[in-house]
Amino acid sequence: MKDNSRTRKKGTGALPMAETRVEYARLMRQGISNAEACRTLKINRRTGMRWRHGRTVKKAHGRETTYAPISRIAPTVISPRFLSEDERVHIADALHAGTSLRQIAAALGRSPSTISREVRRNQAPRAKRYVPRAAQTFADAARKRPRQSKIATSTPLRDAIQKMLKEQWSPRQISYQLSVDFPGQPAMNVVHESIYQALYSPQNHGLTREMTRHLRTGRRGRLPRRSTTARRSRFSGPLLSERPAEVDDRIIPGHWEGDLVCGAFNRSAIATLVERTSGFLMLVHLNGKHDAATVRERVGTAMSALPAHLRKTLTWDQGSEMAEYRQFQEETTIPVYFCDAHSPWQRGSNENTNGLIRQYFPKGTNLNLHSPERLAEVAAKINARPRESRNWEPSQTHFDRLKELAHI
DSSP: OOOGGGOOOOOOOOOOOHHHHHHHHHHHHTTOOHHHHHHHHTOOHHHHHHHHHOEEEEOGGGOEEEEOOOOOOOOOOOOTTSOOHHHHHHHHHHHHTTOOHHHHHHHHTOOHHHHHHHHHHSOBTTTTBOOHHHHHHHHHHHHHOOOOOHHHHOHHHHHHHHHHHTTTOOHHHHHHHHHHHSTTOGGGOOOHHHHHHHHHOHHHHSOOGGGGGGSSSOOSSOOOOOOOOOOOOOOOOSBGGGSOGGGTTTOSSOEEEEEEEEOGGGOOEEEEEEETTTOOEEEEEOTTOOSHHHHHHHHHHHHHTSOGGGOSEEEEOSOGGGTTHHHHHHHHOOOEEEOOTTOGGGGHHHHHHHHHHTTTSOTTSOGGGSOHHHHHHHHHHHHTSEEGGGTTEEHHHHHHHHHTOSOO
């Protein structure tokens, strides 16, 4: 006889996650990332990705069911100066009741001409009367007013932008230079965001996606904002709290920021030095090594060649390559200060310039292959660019003026 107590009751399976999917869609429209939304709702990240991008599920008898992707785009917020759908419903009801256009306008607090245009333009062509749902559809379509971008329709403007991109100029620098080269010509002037859109959405805005390789990052698309991963401190010395207060104002020259730009597997490196007042860059060849002794010797030699009034302090990251900073100070008479742990923004000029350098020396490459002459050539190119932070004056011009000063 079969033991019914051991018989497993057939389960009905997991309940549909309809409510969770609706909440996930709401978080997506708010711009929250997939990972954060999945943590909040306690679902697997792969589930969230399937919901976000859509999926096809195979069922019995070979049938397939396709689930549409969830849009991350939040619904458009319409300005109050435009008629809303509720107002259009009120207009339709009032017209049906025989209310005049002026009375409708007074009730809605609108101009009579606004109501008149609305009724005339958005009537349903087949019904020959004003239908609010159809009127809302017509208004939404008219509001888009699609048009081609200025870059897509102007060959001279597109050629000028491409020429400067090939020189590794940033979109912001290009936007400024266009205003200098073509004053009083609005057709030849664009803001930097228009250039970014032309690069990342070439099908609508004119440039080719291949031109993105000339950007500092070389990315072919935008990246979402995300938190950085904290790095572990390897070494520390005198901190910024001990540095002279005059360094913060960027008025008195001679204060430098330094760091290493490393190659593949950290087996090669270039030392970078940036003067805080002018933004002037020096690239130091390390002859295939980046240990503490080599960095001390090479960086010390480069800075010792500067005039005395242009070598006051050096601020460095908490890296072990500057472990011999005491000997460096004795040899060069330049005091060295270190950033706080996990605070690279305290050397903001150097961090930004290192990003510019990556256009010429990409991550994952062997930096030992580049000669001192190549480093000097790259430094000269970067120093010749107009800098927005210096009122569009090139760093080289500013630094040459500082060198002529006997002292500060």
